[in-house]
Structures are given as C-alpha cells and as structure tokens.
C-alpha cells in the first residue's frame with residue numbers, strides 16, 4: 001500500500017508540475033507574441049513616417065516654387081495693391097514651407113528612433129531570452145512526461161502484483177480520506193496528517209514496526225527511523 005501511495009503521489013506531483021510548466025510556457029508565448037507585434041508595429045510606423053517625409057518634402061518644394069513665382073511676379077506688377085497682394089502670397093508660401101520643414105524634422109527624428117538599432121536590439125534580445133526560457137521549459141516538460149509514463153507503468157505493475165483484497169481496501173481508504181492515507185509519525189509521536197499525539201501503547205507498536213490506524217483521523221501511521 002505504501003508503495004502504491006508513493007507512486008500515486010509522485011504521479012500527482014508530476015502532473016501538477018507539468019501543468020505549472022504548461023502555464024508558464026503559455027505565458028511566455030503570449031509575451032513573445034506581444035513583442036513580435038510591437039516589432040511589427042514599429043516597422044509599419046516607420047514605413048508610414050517614410051511616406052510622410054516624402055510628401056512633406058514634395059510640399060515644401062511646391063511651397064518654395066510658389067513663393068519664387070510670387071517673387072518673380074513682383075517686378076512685373078505696377079499697382080501697389082497688386083504688389084502687396086503678391087508679397088502676402090509670397091509670405092504665405094514661405095511660412096508654409098517653414099512650418100512643413102519643422103514637422104519634417106520631427107518626422108525624421110521619429111524615423112531615426114524607429115529604425116534605431118537600440119530599440120530593435122532591445123526587443124530582439126528580450127525575444128531571445130524568452131525563447132531560451134521556453135526551450136528550458138520544453139526540456140523539463142519532456143523529462144517530466146517520460147517520468148510520468150514510467151510512474152504510470154510502475155503503478156500498473158504494482159496493481160498487477162497486489163492482492164485484490166489489499167487493492168480494494170486501499171481504494172476504499174483513498175475514497176474516504178484522500179491521499180496521503182499512509183503517513184509517518186513525527187519525532188514527537190504525532191500523526192502528521194491531523195497532528196494528534198498517539199497514545200503511548202500505539203506508539204510503541206509503531207516503533208516496533210507495526211502500521212497502526214490513527215485514532216483521530218483514521219489514516220495509517222508508521223514509524224520512520226530518524227535520519228542520522
């Protein structure tokens with residue numbers, strides 16, 4: 001029974017570890033996905049900014065051309081009002097070019113930042129770290145899966161060689177108490193499941209090598225030679 005319980009408990013522990021690893025792996029994969037997206041967004045934005053820069057440059061040229069046209073016409077006009085109007089037009093186009101040049105500068109700065117190696121390298125490094133962590137987890141997972149298969153095989157073999165009567169009793173007790181149902185007594189002679197100190201008569205039987213039933217919680221208790 002103790003062997004059965006040990007194997008079953010280890011199976012439960014292994015399964016729990018596997019589940020924990022799976023959750024960790026899923027979390028990491030989500031993080032990886034997010035970083036990938038962030039990189040894609042940066043690339044997309046860089047393309048947008050490049051297009052914006054191009055159209056800014058074209059507009060600045062156009063404004064400059066229009067300002068120049070207005071300037072050339074200044075020498076041709078005779079009337080003062082026309083002259084003033086042309087001056088205003090020239091100033092308007094120049095102003096437009098100045099404003100565009102200023103937003104062009106910020107666009108160029110943004111592009112530099114987006115294409116900057118620093119930012120991208122940081123993301124790439126983070127992704128690499130996550131991938132390494134994932135590889136470690138995958139390795140542990142495959143090891144635990146093998147172990148679980150071994151344990152399940154062991155349990156099957158154990159059940160095959162255990163008498164039906166004992167198996168039945170074990171299953172009954174398991175239904176009643178849950179695992180663990182067979183526990184060592186602690187150094188003070190108390191049941192390690194419910195903490196009840198065992199009567200000295202029972203305790204001497206334990207030390208003598210018997211397995212006894214805890215009068216308080218009904219589980220099996222045995223004595224373990226203290227490790228020296």
Ligand SMILES: [Zn+2]
Nearest residue numbers: 191194214217
């Ligand atoms: Zn107990």
